[in-house]
Amino acid sequence: MGDEIPATGPRHVAIIMDGNGRWAQARGRPRLFGHHAGAKRVKEIVRACKPLGVEYLTIFGFSTENWKRTQAEVAGLMSLFRQYIRKEARGLKAEGVRVRFIGDRPRLDEKLRALMDELEELTAENDEVNLTIALNYGGRDEVARATQRLAQDVADGKLKPEDVGEETLPKYLDTHVLPDPDLVIRTSGEARISNFLLWQSAYAEYEFIDTLWPDFSKEEFRKLVDAYATRDRRFGAVTV
DSSP, rough: OOOOTTTTTTTTEEEEEEOOOHHHHHHOOOOOHHHHHHEEEEEEEHHHHHGGGEEEEEEEEEEETTGGHHHHHHHHHHHHHHHHHHHHHHHHHHHEEEEEEOOOGSOOHHHHHHHHHHHHTTTTTOOOOEEEEEEEEEEHHHHHHHHHHHHHHHHTTTSSSGGGGGGGGGGTTTTSSOOOOOOEEOTTOOOTTTTTSSSTTTTOOOEEEESOOGHHHHHHHHHHHHHHOOOOOOOOOOOO
């Protein structure tokens, strides 16, 4: 197929990276083994974005609900996030990837938050691919936090209640600098959105695939991007 850019391909792809634990258990290994394999897969998919014309990639790293997992798994994931940032920072910088983090940061440990800040600052001038990583993120939590900020601006007289509309709230979301996702992919065969980008994905196209995240290849990614170009996106209108 070559590296041609699809004329009407997705500008922004969001991925719910599911199946790491099942992938590891199928191999008789602990769940964290699968998470490490999944982290390696992220690198390959990020590199596949530019040739496919994907400018923005948003990945679901850790949800507000994931704190319910075992203490050992949560601690292992937090360690993995720190390792990933330390190991990949220079490569992301060199490859022109701009990294952003979304989610409620205060609950994350101080060392991880410091690394997140450093990586965002290090890659702030990059523009080849925009990688957004959702950590301690939940769509409902994001909307609640945005509403609190909006309400405070109303209380402070910075915004009139009658001026609040559909165009107002997105300015307060974590993703306010990003375009809405065009395509949302979930791996592992689960057909639900799991509280991910609820507001932003109102008109996104969805792909629920059986592949477990550590097995999700750049070739399969390309097929989904190419398939997107064949869809008729009407946004509620009727094609005449």
